[in-house]
Amino acid sequence: MDMNVRPESMARIQTAEQAEAFIAEQVAAVREQVGDKQVLLALSGGVDSSVVAALLIKAIGKQLVCVHVNHGLMRKGESEMVIEVFRNQMDANLIYVDATDRFLDLLAGVSDPETKRKIIGGEFIKVFDEEAHKLGNIPFLAQGTIYPDILESDGVKAHHNVGGLPEDMEFELVEPVKLLYKDEVRVVGEALGLPHDMVYRQPFPGPGLGVRCLGAITRDRLHALREADAILREEFDKNGLAGKVWQYFIAVPDFKSVGVKDGKRYEGWPAIIRAVNTTDAMSATIEEVPYDLLHHITARITSEVDGINRVLMDLTPKPVGTIEWE
Numbered sequence: 001m002d003m004n005v006r007p008e009s010m011a012r013i014q015t016a017e018q019a020e021a022f023i024a025e026q027v028a029a030v031r032e033q034v035g036d037k038q039v040l041l042a043l044s045g046g047v048d049s050s051v052v053a054a055l056l057i058k059a060i061g062k063q064l065v066c067v068h069v070n071h072g073l074m075r076k077g078e079s080e081m082v083i084e085v086f087r088n089q090m091d092a093n094l095i096y097v098d099a100t101d102r103f104l105d106l107l108a109g110v111s112d113p114e115t116k117r118k119i120i121g122g123e124f125i126k127v128f129d130e131e132a133h134k135l136g137n138i139p140f141l142a143q144g145t146i147y148p149d150i151l152e153s154d155g156v157k158a159h160h161n162v163g164g165l166p167e168d169m170e171f172e173l174v175e176p177v178k179l180l181y182k183d184e185v186r187v188v189g190e191a192l193g194l195p196h197d198m199v200y201r202q203p204f205p206g207p208g209l210g211v212r213c214l215g216a217i218t219r220d221r222l223h224a225l226r227e228a229d230a231i232l233r234e235e236f237d238k239n240g241l242a243g244k245v246w247q248y249f250i251a252v253p254d255f256k257s258v259g260v261k262d263g264k265r266y267e268g269w270p271a272i273i274r275a276v277n278t279t280d281a282m283s284a285t286i287e288e289v290p291y292d293l294l295h296h297i298t299a300r301i302t303s304e305v306d307g308i309n310r311v312l313m314d315l316t317p318k319p320v321g322t323i324e325w326e
């Protein structure tokens with residue numbers, strides 16, 4: 001039997017009972033596969049790697065070594081959430097690497113989107129590789145590969161993504177959710193006790209805020225973007241849009257316009273709101289965000305975030321616009 005093909009008889013995991021049965025089966029399989037050896041995992045805090053981490057913590061506890069690389073391009077509070085959930089609540093063996101300066105120094109002055117992606121992806125591999133070498137010979141690598149990754153690619157988790165790993169690393173892979181669809185991974189994640197916010201997190205590009213801080217990234221503009229994005233998320237949460245809208249975020253371009261603040265001329269960047277719905281990210285429609293909420297978000301961002309003096313709404317569906325701005 002091809003281990004990468006989902007058997008037709010496999011029922012979709014939809015209930016907590018089905019999730020429990022899947023977890024019990026995978027816990028046994030992982031224990032059988034790895035014995036008393038250590039397993040390494042790049043834990044981004046995304047849905048798939050988080051669910052794999054929780055599953056492996058249940059199966060092998062501290063034999064799992066999670067490495068969370070903060071590339072400095074995370075949304076506000078996300079690295080902190082990874083530490084809180086995995087180190088503090090689940091007592092995981094978690095190595096936290098704050099590599100912000102390394103990434104931002106390399107990205108300084110780089111404005112081409114694909115070059116930015118390459119730098120972020122390449123540096124991620126380097127940082128992870130360095131951590132792996134410090135740990136010595138760990139024979140197993142866990143990955144949050146899910147079934148669509150296998151159907152869409154050659155079975156290795158998202159090459160285009162931050163999280164692709166060096167080809168010369170000789171690991172045996174541990175991929176406990178590789179036959180599951182995303183909705184099933186979420187049900188399993190909830191059964192494992194992960195927070196709802198983490199399990200239902202919206203998709204977030206591997207290069208993170210790096211492709212939303214448009215053009216050459218600067219620390220001040222990145223900070224403004226992160227704060228504005230946090231306000232957008234907070235308001236969508238409070239107003240019932242968080243569970244409804246597929247993906248929403250702020251992008252901040254690298255130009256300023258003239259404004260007035262506290263009676264004085266104030267040059268600032270615009271914050272652009274993007275809120276889209278889609279099923280497969282190939283095409284997307286625009287969420288009709290109520291105008292009173294847009295006014296409220298505009299007032300908050302322009303008064304609370306240093307450097308922002310206008311808020312714009314992107315009304316462009318995909319096509320023609322892609323979901324991300326770069």
Ligand code: XMP
Pocket residue numbers: 117158160161162203204205206207247281318321322323324325
């Ligand atoms: P676009 O912008 O192509 O995005 O309409 C479609 C979906 O893919 C996400 N995206 C990325 N994900 N690495 C990722 O892991 C990337 O470089 C990347 N670029 C776009 C985007 O957020 C949307 O969900």
